[in-house]
Amino acid sequence: MNELEFFLLKLHLCNLDLKNELRVVRYMLSFEPCPSKDELFLLLKLGQTQKNDLWDALQSKQLAQKVRQNLKVSHFLTILDKRYPSQLQEIYSPPVVLFYQGDIELLDSKKLLGVVGARQCSSYALQALTQLLPNVIQQQLVLVSGLAKGVDGLTHQLALKHHGKTIAVIGNGLDISYPSCNRALQTQIAHAGLLLSEYPLESRPLKYHFPLRNRIIAGLCQTVLVVEARHHSGSLITANLALQENRNVLALPGRINDINSMGCNELIAAGAKPVLNSNDILEEFI
Secondary structure, eight states, X not given: XXXXXXXXHHHHHTTOOHHHHHHHHHHHHHHOSOOOHHHXXXXXXXXXXXXHHHHHHHTOHHHHHHHHHHHHHOEEEETTSTTXXXXXXXXXXXXXXXXXXXXXXXXXXXXXXXXXXXXXXOHHHHHHHHHHHHHHHHTTOXXXXXXXXXXXXXXXXXXXXXXXXXXXXXSSXXXXXXXXXXXXXXXXXXXXXXXXXXXXXXXXXXXXXXXXXXXXXXXXXXXXXXXXXXTTOHHHHHHHHHHHTTOEEEEOOOOTTOGGGHHHHXXXXXXXXXXXXXXXXXXXXX
């Protein structure tokens, strides 16, 4: 870890907001050294009291202990690291720091498929995933999802069952399992795949974390598949983020009177590619 990356880690652990973090990153890319106190204060869009509190926090023993705790449990990657995915760096608000457990080299894959969908998914979603994903996994695609109940969890489970690779992007610290029913699955992914979060240890799964988590899934992947989504659901947020970042969006068609298929059918009506078999997915990676 170099001095610049360590400074970004410390800023991140001080809970500096993303916009200000990115201001510091732009400064570093232009001038290379870590900003001095005066330079940092000029960069940040904060009140004077907040700036002083931040500077005191950066020098504190409490922060030094927090750094040690996080590095004991996980590794981290900053936007300045050569291993940071170029496709993620291109999105509107890329995460400045990512904590991880597992195989970071999975981020180098050119075949990252995001799979998102309903938490309260139907047997139809289970049947569709079971039919579609094994062949996709066999073709070395890495499945990326959010470790939520329903479609996310099923996606990760199928990847592991068929000896494939999977990446879970979560909306809390790596030391917290959410939902608790996926605790064992989270542990499996940390050992056999890759577990990612922009949130440090002890960060609770707050509601606003999940739309932010979705932008990372959309940013990492060349293609995103939506499997069951209600109108205005989180899965549609991910699909819209993917479209904004010029990613391919695929959707599983469903019955017109099925509330869980409304979002997918709307995506298809708006131009998303309907998925009827695994070849419809694989064609996006040729």
